[in-house]
Amino acid sequence: MPKNRNISMAVIRRLPKYNRCLKDLLDKEIYRISSKELSVILGFTASQIRQDLNNFGGFGQQGYGYNVEELYHEIQKILGLTRDYKAVVVGVGNLGQAIANHTNFEEHGFKILAMFDINPTLIGLQIRGTPVLDNKELRGFIKANDIEIGVITTPVQVAQSVADELVEAGIKAIWNFAPMDLKVPDDVVVEDVHLNESLFIMSYLIKEKALLKSLEEPEDKK
Amino acid sequence: MPKNRNISMAVIRRLPKYNRCLKDLLDKEIYRISSKELSVILGFTASQIRQDLNNFGGFGQQGYGYNVEELYHEIQKILGLTRDYKAVVVGVGNLGQAIANHTNFEEHGFKILAMFDINPTLIGLQIRGTPVLDNKELRGFIKANDIEIGVITTPVQVAQSVADELVEAGIKAIWNFAPMDLKVPDDVVVEDVHLNESLFIMSYLIKEKALLKSLEEPEDKK
Numbered sequence: 001m002p003k004n005r006n007i008s009m010a011v012i013r014r015l016p017k018y019n020r021c022l023k024d025l026l027d028k029e030i031y032r033i034s035s036k037e038l039s040v041i042l043g044f045t046a047s048q049i050r051q052d053l054n055n056f057g058g059f060g061q062q063g064y065g066y067n068v069e070e071l072y073h074e075i076q077k078i079l080g081l082t083r084d085y086k087a088v089v090v091g092v093g094n095l096g097q098a099i100a101n102h103t104n105f106e107e108h109g110f111k112i113l114a115m116f117d118i119n120p121t122l123i124g125l126q127i128r129g130t131p132v133l134d135n136k137e138l139r140g141f142i143k144a145n146d147i148e149i150g151v152i153t154t155p156v157q158v159a160q161s162v163a164d165e166l167v168e169a170g171i172k173a174i175w176n177f178a179p180m181d182l183k184v185p186d187d188v189v190v191e192d193v194h195l196n197e198s199l200f201i202m203s204y205l206i207k208e209k210a211l212l213k214s215l216e217e218p219e220d221k222k
Numbered sequence: 223m224p225k226n227r228n229i230s231m232a233v234i235r236r237l238p239k240y241n242r243c244l245k246d247l248l249d250k251e252i253y254r255i256s257s258k259e260l261s262v263i264l265g266f267t268a269s270q271i272r273q274d275l276n277n278f279g280g281f282g283q284q285g286y287g288y289n290v291e292e293l294y295h296e297i298q299k300i301l302g303l304t305r306d307y308k309a310v311v312v313g314v315g316n317l318g319q320a321i322a323n324h325t326n327f328e329e330h331g332f333k334i335l336a337m338f339d340i341n342p343t344l345i346g347l348q349i350r351g352t353p354v355l356d357n358k359e360l361r362g363f364i365k366a367n368d369i370e371i372g373v374i375t376t377p378v379q380v381a382q383s384v385a386d387e388l389v390e391a392g393i394k395a396i397w398n399f400a401p402m403d404l405k406v407p408d409d410v411v412v413e414d415v416h417l418n419e420s421l422f423i424m425s426y427l428i429k430e431k432a433l434l435k436s437l438e439e440p441e442d443k444k
Binding site for chain 2: 012013015016017019020043078079080081085093094095097098099101102104105108109110148149172173175179181187189191193194195196197198199200201202203204205206207209210213
């Protein structure tokens with residue numbers, strides 16, 4: 001059995017932060033770091049960091065710290081970032097275009113081979129070299145090109161039917177930007193980006209900070 | 223002291239899902255629901271739901287369930303969604319435009335009063351009625367209009383300096399789309415949308431599903 005069975009998603013969701021931090025260190029030519037130093041950069045406690053990284057085997061050495069390069073490559077492997085992924089985007093609005101224009105994704109191995117829409121004025125265009133095709137061609141394109149990832153940036157009203165089509169065509173994962181919970185078979189991954197939810201968390205935090213501030217103010221100022 | 227002190231962020235981060243679910247129920251004219259029924263819709267256990275909602279006082283009644291309308295309004299209050307927020311967007315690329323075009327945000331009370339960029343071909347344009355102004359006017363605009371939220375959709379290279387400017391102008395919260403951790407004073411809220419991190423979680427999940435599948439396959443098929 002591989003080591004990383006039964007690791008909680010809370011740990012997994014912290015890994016991209018480690019990944020980014022280690023990449024920054026390598027860019028700065030820092031090759032060795034202690035959990036204490038990592039703690040300062042990441043804002044997690046040193047013990048949290050040691051615990052997180054122990055899940056994946058013992059990369060740290062007492063009195064030496066972590067080998068940044070080794071740790072970075074290990075986390076890349078764990079996150080599945082050591083190979084390329086072929087993707088399509090469905091829905092060529094601003095959000096779909098923002099994703100197609102995000103060169104960064106391609107650097108990490110996520111290649112968008114085509115975008116799909118129903119709007120005839122968009123079909124036939126190229127966005128940063130990526131063709132916009134007719135939704136009708138979606139299924140055939142996915143099968144012919146072994147596409148693994150479908151990005152849904154359509155209006156919410158059609159998101160489930162697009163998801164159904166992606167699943168039927170044999171997609172492995174859906175990156176869903178529509179503000180709804182898609183219904184898909186168990187063997188299909190769905191990763192949601194729910195912008196509304198993030199916005200509501202922000203308004204909660206604004207409210208809480210204001211409340212704290214009002215509690216902290218001296219009585220005579222009230 | 224208000225009831226909702228010391229509630230873990232894990233609970234808070236689930237509230238937008240309750241909020242959306244309850245809104246859907248109201249739209250369907252369903253006014254009463256049990257934690258068991260909520261559990262089926264939300265995919266959390268009924269005991270998790272009761273525990274979550276107990277944090278905010280006892281909205282449920284034995285043998286009756288929850289009053290959907292009451293619970294919805296209570297969650298709206300907790301999330302700080304019972305009032306409007308004034309926002310500006312800095313960075314008028316595709317992502318900035320996608321956010322300005324997202325009518326849904328406005329429905330929830332988040333009003334984008336202006337967008338800012340340094341690109342002279344964009345300055346002076348209107349996006350869905352929202353003016354694009356020169357970055358130089360950012361500070362003055364925030365002060366003059368009591369803007370509370372700054373949305374950062376600029377390239378990562380300038381994100382920190384934009385954040386500094388927003389903070390100096392007196393912003394309360396930053397919705398940050400740049401793939402970095404901004405440094406801001408303690409009294410400023412930062413809510414990050416790190417698309418890369420979401421993408422890496424997806425590649426992790428794809429890898430894990432493939433691994434599970436290979437383990438499940440009968441030996442003679444390998």
